[in-house]
Amino acid sequence: MRITPVVLLGLLALFVGVAEPANILGVFTSTSPSHNIVHIEYIKAMVERGHNVTVVTTQPLKDKNPKYHHIYLPQEKKIIDSVFYLLEEQAEPLRNPLFLDLMNNPDNKFDLVIIGYFSNDFHLGIGAHFKCPIVLSFTSAANNLQDRYIGNPPEVAYVTALSLFAPPDPMKFTGRLTNFMINFLWKILQYFLQRHSETLYSEIFPPSKYPPFEETKKMVSLVLLNSHFTDGFIRPHVPAVVEVGGIQIKQKPDPLPENLQKIINASSEHGVIYVSFGSHIKPSDINPQLNENIFKALAGLKQTVLWKWNDAEKPGNAPNIFYEKWLPQDDLLANPKVKLFITHAGKGGVIESQYHGVPMVAIPLFFDQVSNAAQVERHGFGLELDQHTLKAEVLRTAVLEVLENPKYVKKAQQFSKLYRDRPMNAKDTAVFWLEYVLRHKGAYHMQSPMVHLNSFQYLSLDVIGFLVLVIFLVYKTVTITTKFVFKKISAKLQKIKKH
Known part of the structure; x- marks a missing residue:
């Protein structure tokens, strides 16, 4: 070997x-x-x-x-x-x-x-x-x-x-x-x-x-x-x-629960859209209008939608949308039938999506999600949308763009290979x-x-202060010496003139 x-x-x-x-x-x-x-x-x-x-x-x-x-x-x-x-x-x-x-x-x-x-x-x-x-x-x-x-x-x-x-x-x-x-x-x-x-x-x-x-x-x-x-x-x-x-990503994904596998198997060739806004914020805590717009944008698509949702009232019902209280995110994103991840761009979710080569539509809510979402769009892994101005038709257009334009999945899968390539x-x-x-x-x-080092030392303020003092002292010394010399010379010249 x-x-x-x-x-x-x-x-x-x-x-x-x-x-x-x-x-x-x-x-x-x-x-x-x-x-x-x-x-x-x-x-x-x-x-x-x-x-x-x-x-x-x-x-x-x-x-x-x-x-x-x-x-x-x-x-x-x-x-x-x-x-x-x-x-x-x-x-x-x-x-x-x-x-x-x-x-x-x-x-x-x-x-x-x-x-x-x-x-x-x-x-x-x-x-x-x-x-x-x-x-x-x-x-x-x-x-x-x-x-x-x-x-x-x-x-x-x-x-x-x-x-x-x-x-x-x-x-x-x-x-x-x-x-x-x-x-x-x-x-x-x-x-x-x-x-x-x-x-x-x-x-x-x-x-x-x-x-x-x-x-x-x-x-x-x-x-x-x-x-x-x-x-x-x-x-x-x-x-x-x-x-x-x-x-947090498993080297080998676990099998999906039977109910989820059944839904995914029935999704045919059109695949699955996975929707999750993380575990810190409950869907019911999000602006109801945002949830309503997401529902309107996804209802009626040919893709199956798996939406992580809590016990609160759902924004609507549609044959292609399935609400689940808990979804095994890493294992789900590893499934080849998952074609798109609609996410709040939390770091963990973005990493898992990148690792498995799944393109994203990112709707950041706060903190580093804003930066993460910007990186998703900048590097071509998907699109970023503003939660405050988001309309149903805008989201639907973005979803279809990422699903139907092969450049996004290509970029995501290229990155997946790069991200996994490590010595350990x-x-x-x-x-x-x-x-x-x-x-x-x-x-x-x-x-x-x-x-x-403290901040004063790290910024070299003590060194700068010392050098400024040295320069000032040298300047004063040269100035005083020059004035003294010129004064002596001037005095001698005055004596010569008098004689």
């Missing part, structure tokens, strides 16, 4: 391990089930490797595994009305008696903490409490939320700010101007967010017992991103950032680097020196 680099990397991932099973804690307090789908993949992977894992969530887990200990802290899912509310929402579980019992039990010792990251900086105190390295799991591409932890260079000229907004063309002046202004305004907001996080940190992790808030940021060993450079967000990464986009799959990559951090007790040798 010829040992290629790909085979060698695979063998390393399988056989290079830690000396003994490690104790790992996962803390995932986002109220979005879609976030937990990604976070839990790391837990499942580490359990398969024989590690002892405890996981804390604020949402119930569908696929419970008896091999790990699950602490469920029930929390009502609410619509996020401000960024500051988002912080308060994620602070609440840390005050829960069950979580406090976990923290205060002297028998609980952990070698690694994996934190589901969504602006919850104060959660870094968990790593400080257990005196162990921290790994951040982020469900999207990198942005300057994580940059400051691992020292990623901010490239404002061509990296979209926050990966939440996509300028019309990042390389043109208007795009760079927009990106610069968004980045500048975010820095201002970020300052206040950090102050609020610091307040929450001081309350939950009192300074008499814990290191300063800023010091905990230096405990971050690794950031795992649910992205991949092929999906359009090209930017430099330091070694402590690892892209594992698509980690996402799961094996994540396992290797998580265990790398364990083997090397935090692997802090991967940290960028930028982590240990």
Whole structure:
């Protein structure tokens, strides 16, 4: 057997391990089930490797595994009305008696903490409490939320700010101007967010017992991103950032439930349109007019429509539309009869659609969905529509365009091949680097020196100030010396004239 680099990397991932099973804690307090789908993949992977894992969530887990200990802290899912509310929402579980019992039990010792990251900086105190390295799991591409932890260079000229907004063309002046202004305004907001996080940190992790808030940021060993450079967000990464986009996607899809398979089998040659707006927002929470327009656009098409819907009143009934409370998205998109995905452009859904080569019609609702939808259209994987101005006839035209114009499915399938072409799959990559951090007790040798610089030092303001002072002193010295010399010469000339 010829040992290629790909085979060698695979063998390393399988056989290079830690000396003994490690104790790992996962803390995932986002109220979005879609976030937990990604976070839990790391837990499942580490359990398969024989590690002892405890996981804390604020949402119930569908696929419970008896091999790990699950602490469920029930929390009502609410619509996020401000960024500051988002912080308060994620602070609440840390005050829960069950979580406090976990923290205060002297028998609980952990070698690694994996934190589901969504602006919850104060959660870094968990790593400080257990005196162990921290790994951040982020469900999207990198942005300057994580940059400051691992020292990623901010490239404002061509990296979209926050990966939440996509300028019309990042390389043109208007795009760079927009990106610069968004980045500048975010820095201002970020300052206040950090102050609020610091307040929450001081309350939950009192300074008499814990290191300063800023010091905990230096405990971050690794950031795992649910992205991949092929999906359009090209930017430099330091070694402590690892892209594992698509980690939630099965290497081999599971068989579909019998009722779904029956519907799909009956769809004949026209195929299936899959409609879902994710797991965080219920369809009944969306503007009723938007749901009505979607129904009008899809009713009567020759394609079968599978629409993820909750118990609320349906927008209408049509022979070709089937409403289902739950749909196995990854397995469904893997089915060759699914021809189109109508989506809110959540990162997880876009990744799964790209992986399986299914074109999209994207109707973003908020946050990074706007940027994701823009990328879908920019790269030719489908079309983006505005939820606020969407009319039934506009959606129907877009659906037919993507279904009937082969360029979209061709682009999507080309990208699918590109996205899958890696030395190791996402799961094996994540396992290797998580265990790398364990083997090397935090692997802090991967940290960028930028982590240990404050903003004043990073921007070289001290160096610039010093050089300005030196230039000023040299200028003053030359000026004073010149004036003194000219004064002496002038005095001598005056004496000569008098004689």
